[in-house]
Amino acid sequence: RKEVEQDPGPFNVPEGATVAFNCTYSNSASQSFFWYRQDCRKEPKLLMSVYSSGNEDGRFTAQLNRASQYISLLIRDSKLSDSATYLCVVSGGGGGNKLTFGTGTQLKVEL
Amino acid sequence: DAGITQSPRHKVTETGTPVTLRCHQTENHRYMYWYRQDPGHGLRLIHYSYGVKDTDKGEVSDGYSVSRSKTEDFLLTLESATSSQTSVYFCAISLSAGGEQYFGPGTRLTVT
DSSP, X not given: OOSEEEOOOOEEEETTOOEEEEEEXXXXXXXXXXXXXXXXXXXXXXXXXXXXXXXXXXXXXXXXXXXXXXXXXXXXXXXXXXXXXEEEEEEOBTTOSOEEEOOOEEEEEEO | OOOEEEEOSEEEEOTTOOEXXXXXXXXXXXXXXXXXXXXXXXXXXXXXXXXXXXXXXXXTOTTEEEEEEETTEEEEEESSOOGGGOEEEEEEEESSTTSOEEEOOOEEEEEO
């Protein structure tokens, strides 16, 4: 089983739609969780950290379910500029300084 | 954007030659990382550093070595490049263990 698993997509949605991505992780001791965004042929960029209480940043909402070991990202009112690959990222357990990256979910927002 | 640069940005080299990639940061972050990204595999950690002269292996370290003689520079060396090392290489920095990482623009390496 992969340490971090994501549906690769692509998710093709019309502009203005709401779309949700899920990610599961295998290490129950993981302590830090993030969503990154990666545009084609560019470096990954931090989108948001994911906290136990859930967090929201504008149109983006991230949630963590430790019991089921999954993380979600909800994008409301999708824009063309949201088209990218979204990477789920999980830290190692025990305070380790390594991050494990999922292979990403591709989102295409269309007119 | 975090002050991270990578050089070269593109390189084509022949099998068997040594190659060194450089990562330079101006953020004074303690942790630095080298990843490679290949289709179907996502980002995989090659080596990382937790301080000057302090480095450790990642999950795909065979054929690679690193050095960090200054806080701001982290070098990745392919000792004898092979075609399987054709990839996009990203450097990242982090202020804390397990914390957010910030990435450089990447180096596209082709080994012929």
